[in-house]
Amino acid sequence: MRQTTTVDGIVRSSLMTLGLPIHYYVQFLHYALKCLNQELNMDTLPLIKTIEVTLDSNNELQIPRDFIDVIKLGRKVDNDHRIKVFGVNDNFNRNAVSADNKTTNSDQVLASLNYGGYYFTNFYNDKGEHKGRMFGYGNDATSSEYKVIRDRHVIKVSPAQPTGVTIYMEYLGYHTATTASYIHPYAAEVIEAYIIYKFKEHNRSINKGEMMESKQEYYNQLRKLRGRLYGLTKTDILRLVRGEFRQSVKV
C-alpha cells in the first residue's frame, strides 16, 4: 500500500491521537487548514504560483484571488530568453492613470544568449550571493518597477513599460488544497501538533500547563520541519565555494 500524506489523513490521525470521534473532524480540519495556509505557507512551506498577465491600458495587472504577496515580478526581455526582475517603487501614484509616451523595445539591454527557456535573472545564486559580472548593467530604475496597490486589488507597473506587455509574476498564494491533496510528508507532524495545540488552547477542560506543553510541542515540530527542509550539506558548501571559479577574461 502506498503511503500518502493528505490533509484528511492528518486530521484523522489527530483524532486518533486524542481518542476523539469523527464529531471533531470539522474543527480539526479548520485548524489543519489554518496551519497550512497561515503558519506554514507564509514562510516555511510557501506555495509559489506563477502567472503571465498582459498589462491593461493603465499599466496595471489584477491581483489574483489567491494572492498573498509578490515573490518575483518581471518582464521577458525580447529575444533574450531572460526575465528581467522588477523592483518596488512605492512612489507610484495609487490612482489608475493611463500610461502614455511609452516606446516599445526600450528594454533590450541584455545581450542575447541561446538558452532554451526563460528564467528570472537577478544575478544572485541559490544561496543568495551576488554572482557579479554585471558589467555596465544599470538598474534601469525608471521602467523596471512596480507597486502593489491592495485597496484597488492591482499591481501597477512602471508607466515606462510599453502597453500590452506581458508580465511574469511568481507570487505567494493560498493553498487551494482539497482534503485529498498531498502534503509534504515532513509537514505531517507539525500540522498534527498544531491541531492538538489549538484544540487544547480552546478547550476549557484542559489546564493551562497542558496547553503550554502542546504549544511547546508544536514549536519543536516546527523547528524540526525547518531543519529538515533547509539541510545544508557538504556538497552545497563545496558548490558555493567553487561555483564561481573558472577561467575568464579579466578586465
Add this chain to the structure above:
Amino acid sequence: MTTLGKITEQIYRLYNGGNPSADQEITQKEIELLVLQSVNRILKIESIQTNLPMGDYFPPHAAIAQYDSVATTAISDDYCKATLPAQPISMPRGMGVWNITKREAYDSLTLDDFENPFVPVQSGQMGLLAGVGHTGVKDVLLSNVIPYELRTNNEVIFYAPRGDVGTAVNMQLLVADPAKVSSTDTLPVGGDQEAQIIQEVLTLLGVASAPGDEVSDANKSR
C-alpha cells in the same frame, strides 16, 4: 445482565408488594417505558460524567442502536435530508447521532460503508465555514467527504446530492429505543446499574416499595 422483561417484572412485584392484583392501575408496559427512560438517563450519565472526564469520548457499545435503510429525500439538486428514526440521547457535539453511513452493496449483501462515514457538522456551523474564505474550509470539506448537519430536532441535512448520498442511509443512534427493545432483549447497562434502575423507577412511581398486604384477600392494603 438482565432483560427488559425481567427487570420490569421485578419492579412490578416490588411496586405491588407481591403478586399484582387484576385491577392494577399501572401496567407492565408503562413500567417498561420507565425502565428504558431510566436506562437512557444512565447511559448519558455514564458517558458524560464518567467517560468524558477520563478522556474517553466513545460511548458504551451497548448504547448504540442501529437503524438500517433510513430513507433520504432530495431538497434540491445539491442537498438531501433524512428523518431521525428515533430521538437519541442529548450528547455534546450531536454525538447522540453516533454514525451515519452510506449503504454499499457487497456481493449479495448491503452493508455500512463504515470506512467512510458521513462527517457531522454542528448545527449552524456550515454557515460559519462558508464565510472563512482565506482557508476555504467549506470547499475543502466538501471536496472529499459528505458532511451532514442536525438541522432540527428530528431532521438531518446532507450537503450532497441525493445521488451521492443514496436513496437510504444506515444510522447508529445512542438510545435505548422502546420501539426496538423487546422484553427479552438484554438491557444496555452493567450489572451494577440494575439496582439503580429499579430504585429510580420506584421513585418515579412514587413509592420505594408498597407495604405488604397483611390480609390474604382480593383487597389491597391502604
